[in-house]
Amino acid sequence: MKIALDPHMHRHLNLRDLCRKAAELGYEHIELSPRDDFLPWWVRPRAHKERIAEFKAALKDHGVQLASILPMYRWASPHEDERQAAVRYWKEAIAIAAEMGCDTMNSEFGRGPSPDRSHRASCCGGMHTHEHSEAAWWRSIEELVPVFEREGVTLNMEPHPEDWCETLHPAIDMLKTIGSKxxxxxYCAPHTFYFGDDMARMIRDAGPLIAHVHVADTYNHKASSGLRYIINPPGAKVTIHQHMDMYQGEINWDVFFSSLAAVGFDGIITACVFGWEERADDSGHFMRSEIQKYVDKYWPGKLG
Structure with missing residues (x-):
């Protein structure tokens, strides 16, 4: 089991200082989310050979390892030029992960085409439907799975609010359909209330397919007659959730961790807080400590 830090709130640091910071906060593992000097959002990787070598040296110097690398590309775009570019970027990113000695990557199902090519900045805008985006994603995944298998890299997938696939079902059904180890x-905890209302049952449904979890808290946007948030104008179509420190929202953490233990989870646990950049160090320390308490409680003997 690995407890990792998503260092998004520390993305202003260079890669060497990022490794130092992760170690100072008590982490031995990093889940590297998109950053402009390595794998930026949507565009070709910027991780050239010199930077890869420098990053590998910094990780070694500070006793930190990459638990996972998170790329974000438009692999579900119905625009074939966007989709093909995304597949090329994915292949480069997989090669970079292998070069870094990182055997795990994670990503989302995707938000369809670039909003710049649509009349609205949300998934599958313009004339395109969710079905178009799903079909595009399948074309991409069918080309990429053999690459993951050849390179010995595991891909952990999460449904995300606003994506063409944003719920537990059909996400786990599609991943099982791929049929690749x-x-x-x-399972992203702050997306729970988009998945459903019975977290324990949903974790049981996913079962041993869960290899990776994101830990951050969120409010239940459906609670209080849908008035947990006040949205203007009333009835506006929005998707909203948070990535807060544990106990600041409404996730039941005993249910979360006990349910994971019950299905035999033994993967990556990432502290994935975005909401407190002004106190990023305190948040990182706090999340590392609290996650370890639950690991000790439900997986006795696991170091994390």
Whole structure:
């Protein structure tokens, strides 16, 4: 089991200082989310050979390892030029992960085409439907799975609010349909209330397919007659959730961790808080400590 830090709130640091910071906060593992000097959002990787070598040296110097690398590309775009570019970027990113000695990557199902090519900045805008985006994703995944398998890299997938696939079902059904031991499920705790209302049952449904979890808290946007948030104008179509420190929202953490233990989870646990950049160090320390308490409680003997 690995407890990792998503260092998004520390992305202003260079890669060497990022490794130092992760170690200072008590982490031995990093889940590297998109950053402009390595794998930026949507565009070709910027991780050239010199930077890869420098990053590998910094990780070694500070006793930190990459638990996972998170790329984000438009592999579900119905625009074939966007989709093909995304597949090329994915292949480069997989090669970079292998070069870094990182055997795990994670990503999302995707938000369809670039909003710049649509009349609205949300998934599958313009004339395109969710079905178009799903079909595009299948074309991409069918080309990429053999690459993951050849390189010995596992891909952990999460449904995300606003994506063409944003719920537990059909996400786990599609991943099982792929039928590859190199494709697993990532359960993101702050997305729970988009998945459903019975977290324990949903974790049981996903079962051993869960290889990776994101830990951060969120409010239940459906609670209080849908008035947990006040949205103007009333009835506006939005998707909203948080990535807060544990106990600041409404996730039941005993249910979460006990349910994971019950299905035999033994993967990556990532502290994935975005909401407190002004106190990023305190948040990182706190999340590392609290996650370890639950690991000790439900997986006695696991170091994390």
């Amino acid at each position: 190199n494709v697993k499920f990532l």
